Amino acid sequence: MRNPQPESPVLSVGGRLPGADSGAPLTRLFESLRPDLVRFAQWLARDRAIAEDIVQESLLRAWRSREALKDASAARPWLLTIVRREHARLYERKRLELVPLDEVAETHAGPVSVDTEDDLFALRHAIMRLPLEYREPLVLQVLGGFSTEEIAQELSLSASAVLTRLFRARNKLRVICGLSGAPDVSDGGGAA
Amino acid sequence: MNCEHARLLIGAEPRSSAPELAQHLQTCAACAQFREEMLALEANIERALQQPPQAAVQRGAGSRLRSAPRQPWRPWALAASVLFASVAVLTLWLLRPTDTLAHDVVAHVQAEPESWLGQQVSAQEIGHALNGAGVALDVTSDKITYAQSCWFRGHYVPHLVVQTAQGPATVLILRHEQVKGPRNFHEAGMNGVIVPAQPGSIAVLTHGGNADLVARQMQQDVRALPESQ
Numbered sequence: 001m002r003n004p005q006p007e008s009p010v011l012s013v014g015g016r017l018p019g020a021d022s023g024a025p026l027t028r029l030f031e032s033l034r035p036d037l038v039r040f041a042q043w044l045a046r047d048r049a050i051a052e053d054i055v056q057e058s059l060l061r062a063w064r065s066r067e068a069l070k071d072a073s074a075a076r077p078w079l080l081t082i083v084r085r086e087h088a089r090l091y092e093r094k095r096l097e098l099v100p101l102d103e104v105a106e107t108h109a110g111p112v113s114v115d116t117e118d119d120l121f122a123l124r125h126a127i128m129r130l131p132l133e134y135r136e137p138l139v140l141q142v143l144g145g146f147s148t149e150e151i152a153q154e155l156s157l158s159a160s161a162v163l164t165r166l167f168r169a170r171n172k173l174r175v176i177c178g179l180s181g182a183p184d185v186s187d188g189g190g191a192a
Numbered sequence: 193m194n195c196e197h198a199r200l201l202i203g204a205e206p207r208s209s210a211p212e213l214a215q216h217l218q219t220c221a222a223c224a225q226f227r228e229e230m231l232a233l234e235a236n237i238e239r240a241l242q243q244p245p246q247a248a249v250q251r252g253a254g255s256r257l258r259s260a261p262r263q264p265w266r267p268w269a270l271a272a273s274v275l276f277a278s279v280a281v282l283t284l285w286l287l288r289p290t291d292t293l294a295h296d297v298v299a300h301v302q303a304e305p306e307s308w309l310g311q312q313v314s315a316q317e318i319g320h321a322l323n324g325a326g327v328a329l330d331v332t333s334d335k336i337t338y339a340q341s342c343w344f345r346g347h348y349v350p351h352l353v354v355q356t357a358q359g360p361a362t363v364l365i366l367r368h369e370q371v372k373g374p375r376n377f378h379e380a381g382m383n384g385v386i387v388p389a390q391p392g393s394i395a396v397l398t399h400g401g402n403a404d405l406v407a408r409q410m411q412q413d414v415r416a417l418p419e420s421q
Contacts, residue, residue, distance in 0.1 A: 042244045053348060057341070060324060090343070124240045141205075142234075143241050148205065167203030170230065173237065179229055185200045 026066060029075055030059055036076065036143075037083050043139045044087045046128055058086045080144045081154060084136070091132075119177075126176040134169035137162055198223045206230040293369055294377040294384060297395040300344055300351070301362050302380060307353050308360055310338035321350040323417070325367050327391070330413045345369065358401035363410055367392040374407070391416045 034055065041051035041058075062069075062082050069078055127135060137155065140146045148166070152159045164185055175181040193201075193216045201213055206227065217224045301307065317339045322329055324341040325348055337360065338353035344364065352363040366386075374387045384397040387407045394414060396407040 039242075039244045043241060046245060048244070049346065057324060057348065060320065064320070120236065120240055123236055124243070124245060127237070127240055128245050138237075139241065142238055163200055163204040166205070167200050170203045170206070170233065170237070174229070174233060177233060177236075179233070182199050182203060182226065183196070185196060 025072070026069075029072060030062065030079070033076055033079055034059070037079055040080055040139065040143050041083050041087060043127070043143065044084065044132075044136060045090075050090070054083060054086045054090060058082045061086065077144065077146065077150075080140075080146075084140065084154065123173065123177065126173055130169055130172060134165050134172065137165045138169040141166060195220060195223055199226055202227045202230050206234040293366075293371070294375065294379065294386060294395075296345060297364055297384065297386070297397065298377075298379045298382060300342065300364070301382070301397050304340075304342070304351065307338045307340070307351065307362065310353055312337060313339045318352075321352065322365075324348045325350050325365060326417045327365055327367060328415050328417055329365075329410075330415070354406065356398075356401055356406060359399060361401055361403065361406045362395075362397040363406065364395040365389070365392070365410075365414055366395060367416070369393045374404070376404070387411055389414055 037055045037058065038051050041054045042048060045051045045054060058079065062079055069075060127138070130138070137151050140151050140154065141148075146154070148159050148162050151157075152162045155162065157165075167182075167185055171181050171184070193212045195216075198213055198216045198220065201208055201210065202223070217227060313336055318329070318336055321339040321341045327350065329350075329352075335355045336352055337355055338351070340351045341348045342351040342364075343349075344351075344366070345368070347368050349367065350363075350365045352365075353360050354363055355361075369386075369392050371386050371388050371393045374385055377384045377386075382397045382399055383401070383403045384395065385403045385407045386393050386395045387410075389411050394407055394410045396403040396410065398406065
């Protein structure tokens with residue numbers, strides 16, 4: 001008995017969705033969302049190659065559980081959630097220390113205002129250097145379009161804990177951008 | 193709503209239109225100012241996140257170089273540094289001991305002792321392990337008792353255990369690792385061999401079995417999936 005051919009289109013190393021069904025609507029939908037997913041994964045993992053691997057694995061998982069996707073318009077948040085979980089799985093499994101850009105960011109230390117491309121660059125590095133506990137909800141909210149309640153559910157936190165993390169993330173960025181930091185707030189609690 | 197709560201909400205959701213917040217902002221100039229600043233910051237955060245982080249580095253690094261005072265020797269120094277680094281990396285790569293790869297293979301297998309205890313895996317699990325690395329395998333699936341997609345040296349690789357007449361043999365399909373010829377090794381009580389394959393290489397480990405035989409069979413059975421269709 002030979003192994004059967006894969007039942008579904010799968011991702012090759014090149015990161016495309018090949019296969020007999022490459023023209024299928026769902027495959028096209030996944031492909032169209034791929035750049036968004038890679039960018040999202042990159043902001044989480046801070047490494048292009050790892051982000052590509054995360055997205056590849058995520059799309060495979062998504063394809064295998066495609067029956068769960070009832071509404072194509074919900075595909076983007078659904079896939080973003082899978083990418084986040086895949087990143088978390090990898091992070092927990094390997095305890096990755098991925099801070100490849102700290103040295104570069106060091107050269108931009110000090111208050112700046114965000115008026116030029118260079119300053120936007122500094123802001124990107126400031127976001128990159130946020131601890132994951134602050135960066136993750138911020139990226140989920142701004143890039144992913146998730147509400148506070150959705151983020152809380154995804155991260156297994158209370159809504160007030162998410163609000164606190166989002167506040168602290170932006171407060172850190174305020175300071176880096178030369179604005180005065182607002183007084184910190186009390187912890188909004190932990191796990192939901 | 194007091195100022196602390198208002199600022200928490202503004203910091204967390206700058207575009208919030210909660211009625212309580214709107215009411216507070218009408219009576220508190222300081223919080224209204226805080227919100228204006230946070231909305232401006234938010235616009236920049238959105239712009240910042242629209243670009244992938246590493247692309248941002250390249251652009252930013254480039255713009256910093258452009259704004260730095262011009263030094264006539266810098267291009268030559270940069271070119272020399274790049275050349276030196278390239279030669280050093282190439283030399284190290286050529287001289288690197290293949291034992292390192294063998295050692296990593298053994299360490300990986302030792303870290304997954306349960307792999308030797310598998311009974312049977314489904315064709316779907318095998319397909320998942322293989323497809324994640326962009327390879328297919330023409331082999332009877334009932335002989336495979338373990339199939340996982342494992343993170344190894346920066347890539348997901350298929351980790352299989354194949355039952356042979358002489359016992360189980362671990363197979364790692366290393367699409368991204370090149371070897372020039374077969375390399376036999378013996379480590380941690382296991383016999384192993386790494387052989388070239390299309391694509392990359394294949395590592396086989398056994399406890400007393402004939403790793404070479406399994407490796408030769410695998411060389412014939414593994415094939416790369418096309419990267420795009």
